[in-house]
Amino acid sequence: xxxxxxxxxxxxxxxxxxxxxxxxxxxxxxxxxxxxxxxxxxxxxxxxxxxxxxxxxxxxxxxxxxxxxxxxxxxxxxxxxxxxxxxxxxxxxxxxxxxxxxxxxxxxxxxxxxxxxxxxxxxxxxxxxxxxxxxxxxxxxxxxxxxxxxxxxxxxxxxxxxxxxxxxxxxxxxxxxxxxxxxxxxxxxxxxxxxxxxxxxxxxxxxxxxxxxxxxxxxxxxxxxxxxxxxxxxxxxxxxxxxxxxxxxxxxxxxxxxxxxxxxxxxxxxxxxxxxxxxxxxxxxxxxxxxxxxxxxxxxxxxxxxxxxxxxxxxxxxxxxxxxxxxxxxxxxxxxxxxxxxxxxxxxxxxxxxxxxxxxxxxxxxxxxxxxxxxxxxxxxxxxxxxxxxxxxxxxxxxxxxxxxxxxxxxxxx
Numbered sequence: 001x002x003x004x005x006x007x008x009x010x011x012x013x014x015x016x017x018x019x020x021x022x023x024x025x026x027x028x029x030x031x032x033x034x035x036x037x038x039x040x041x042x043x044x045x046x047x048x049x050x051x052x053x054x055x056x057x058x059x060x061x062x063x064x065x066x067x068x069x070x071x072x073x074x075x076x077x078x079x080x081x082x083x084x085x086x087x088x089x090x091x092x093x094x095x096x097x098x099x100x101x102x103x104x105x106x107x108x109x110x111x112x113x114x115x116x117x118x119x120x121x122x123x124x125x126x127x128x129x130x131x132x133x134x135x136x137x138x139x140x141x142x143x144x145x146x147x148x149x150x151x152x153x154x155x156x157x158x159x160x161x162x163x164x165x166x167x168x169x170x171x172x173x174x175x176x177x178x179x180x181x182x183x184x185x186x187x188x189x190x191x192x193x194x195x196x197x198x199x200x201x202x203x204x205x206x207x208x209x210x211x212x213x214x215x216x217x218x219x220x221x222x223x224x225x226x227x228x229x230x231x232x233x234x235x236x237x238x239x240x241x242x243x244x245x246x247x248x249x250x251x252x253x254x255x256x257x258x259x260x261x262x263x264x265x266x267x268x269x270x271x272x273x274x275x276x277x278x279x280x281x282x283x284x285x286x287x288x289x290x291x292x293x294x295x296x297x298x299x300x301x302x303x304x305x306x307x308x309x310x311x312x313x314x315x316x317x318x319x320x321x322x323x324x325x326x327x328x329x330x331x332x333x334x335x336x337x338x339x340x341x342x343x344x345x346x347x348x349x350x351x352x353x354x355x356x357x358x359x360x361x362x363x364x365x366x367x368x369x370x371x372x373x374x375x376x377x378x379x380x381x382x383x384x385x386x387x388x389x390x391x392x393x394x395x396x397x398x399x400x401x402x403x404x405x406x407x408x409x410x411x412x413x414x
Contacts (some may be wrong), residue, residue, distance in 0.1 A: 232310050239297060
């Protein structure tokens with residue numbers, strides 16, 4: 001026998017008080033809002049089980065829905081934060097943060113320096129245009145006139161000079177690079193890109209450097225938080241060669257001499273690489289001949305563009321014209337010899353990512369040689385989407401150039 005309440009209803013009955021607005025509400029209360037009429041509803045025991053069951057189902061459904069939403073959001077975050085997107089047949093991490101590494105104003109390095117003689121304001125103006133056009137931050141370093149270097153400061157014993165001493169222009173070229181190495185070594189800079197003032201490269205340099213960053217970290221085993229795998233320890237690389245001339249050893253160590261090292265490389269399809277069939281051996285299944293390869297540095301020539309770590313700058317300063325190696329040849333050739341000797345460690349991109357811009361006139365060089373083939377419009381070798389060519393098309397005269405008076409052609413005024 002169930003206990004009963006005073007009004008004869010079972011205590012197991014479910015009582016609900018519902019506040020329902022009336023269609024014709026009574027006068028408002030003190031707060032100015034209509035009063036609510038209170039109704040007392042009694043739910044019979046026969047419906048209680050079904051209502052309880054319905055309530056439990058709703059709560060369970062709500063929990064499952066919220067859990068599903070949470071899992072969906074988590075999955076989306078994982079996809080956005082670390083997704084991999086196809087890039088020419090290979091896979092790379094998607095860089096969505098423009099401030100990270102290669103997509104920032106210094107291409108992921110702490111500084112971008114470029115060398116220029118004080119009087120070459122023509123080249124400095126062009127570097128300023130490139131800086132503004134690509135939103136990159138360049139720092140100019142004034143190059144050194146080799147004739148001004150004291151005999152006591154020359155990187156060889158002038159009392160017993162090499163059989164063929166370097167010329168003053170070559171001496172100045174070495175000192176120009178050496179003063180940048182010295183600055184990096186003595187400062188808090190951990191990495192820097194060093195350019196010569198006639199360097200040309202693709203206008204999509206940030207995209208290409210993003211790929212290089214990904215593949216270089218694979219070679220070094222470095223995590224994503226270290227752009228280009230830089231950690232400034234003895235295990236890290238010293239020099240990353242990006243702009244070089246095609247000469248002995250630009251394609252890595254010879255397999256006959258270094259069979260293990262010759263198998264270390266990364267290759268990927270790159271729409272900004274020149275079409276060259278010779279690099280298909282690195283991606284035999286690729287249908288494209290636009291392939292970029294990253295190899296251990298052996299003996300590249302030219303210093304058009306290269307990056308250094310702080311430890312690399314210190315090794316260069318010591319071994320190239322310093323106590324560890326007299327300057328008996330041009331600086332790029334001596335650097336190549338130090339790589340071959342194993343005193344420097346690095347990686348090289350092939351085909352070269354940077355090249356010298358040439359006009360084919362006497363203005364092309366401050367160091368050596370006769371004018372090479374060029375054109376009155378300027379040219380660089382094997383650069384796809386040259387930033388210098390783009391700037392000329394964007395701001396110079398010629399087909400497609402802006403003409404502010406064109407809109408007034410044929411107009412008549414009364």
